[in-house]
Amino acid sequence: MWTLYEPVHAITYFAPEPLAAFQQAGLKGFWRGYFAGRAAPLGPVGAAPVIASFFSFAPAMVARALPDVWQRAAPEETLRARLEGATETLGRLLADQPAGSVAEAADLLATAAAHVEPGGRVLGAANAALPVPDEPLARLWQAATTLREHRGDGHVAAVVAAGLTGREIVVWRSAVDIPREAIQPARGWTDEEWDATTRRLADLGWLDAQGRPTETGIAAHREIEAATDRAAAGPWEAVDVERLRTLLTPIAAACRTALPTTTPIGLPQPDSAS
Template identity: 80%
Template sequence: MWTLFEPIHDVTYFTPEALAAFQAAGLKGFWRGYFAGRAAPLGPVGAAPVVASFFNFAPGMVARALPDVWQRATPEDTLRARVEGATEALARLLADQPEAAIAEAADLLQAAAADIEPGGRVLGAANAALPTPQEPLARLWQAATTLREHRGDGHIAAVVAAGLTGREMLVWRAAHDLSRETAQPARGWTDEEWDATTRRLTELGWLDADGRPTETGRAGHREIEAATDRAAAGPWGAVDVDRLRALLEQMAAACRAVMPMNPIGLPEQGKAS
């Protein structure tokens, strides 16, 4: 399900409509819109809660955006901008989808989002507490976002329980199925920090001397992913998953078609994560 609702959420990062909406609200530049847009459900927070809840960003990168962004756009203005930008993007990307299918998918996804467990899920709970939009595309995006952040919160818990930091997980993923060239600048770590983390993962047995994933690392990653899935499973008992999957497949494909190379870690279409 994550591979189907994540691309719908991701239009807020990778479409011109979303960027334009953030800019119109006063958030010039990609990263101001990114940090303000994701953090806005928490209110006018500083850098520390975002370092914790976003998990794998360099603290200095976060501090360059927060709390400064709230002098440019209030959380309320930012929330309006992110919904407007995402809705405009989805209207373009899903223009060939039947309105009835979009409305049904939005209702099913919202039913799942309304059933999340908020305990220990800071971003998931903050998004779940926002008013439910009436317009189907906005409701579809908001539900996808709530479920996405709920799953991400559980993933962070699984990584922490495995004894890893956000930086260590990012460096390992770059060796496993992402690229350092994409992941490192997108998360703000210096070469020295990245290389020190590579050495730490080698000491832990997750990488070999050449920086390649070991079987220990692969097994540890599989368990983290399994724990993430277990933590995210609860809401799906509230909906007809097969019906929702059928509705979302073409919508997700349309959204993925405009995504550039990115550090989110979605598997290639047709492949499991």
């Protein structure tokens, strides 16, 4: 399900409409909009809670944006801008989709989002507490966002339980399937930090001497992903998952046209998503 609803959320980072909406709100530059947009449900927080909850970003990168962004656009203005930008994008991308199918997908996804477990899920809970939009496209995006942040919170918990830091999981993913040149600049880690982390993963037995994943690392990461899935499973008991899958498949395909082939998010290509 993540591979189907994540593209709905991810348009916020790659389509021109959200960037323009953030800029109009006073958030010039991509990263101001990114950090303000994701953090806005938490209120006017400083860098520390965002470093903790976003997890994989270098603290210095977060601190360049927060709390400065709230002097440029208050959380309320930021929330309005992110929803307007996302809704405008979806209106363009889904213009050829049957309106009834989009509305049904929005309703089912919103039902799932209404059943997220807030305990221990800071970003998921903060998004779930926002008003549910009446407009179907806005409701679709908000539900997708709540579910992806809920899943992300559970993923962070699984990574922490496995004894890894945010920096280590980023370097690991680079060794597995996301090119370093795509993910390192997007997470703000220096070359020195990156190289030290590579050595640390080798010491743990996750990478070999050439920086390639070992069977030990692959097995441990597979368990992290399984734990993530278990933590995210609850909301799907409230909906007809197969019906939602059918409805979301063309929606996700349309949203993917706004995304680059490779993203720091790690979204697999459709032929490898199952």
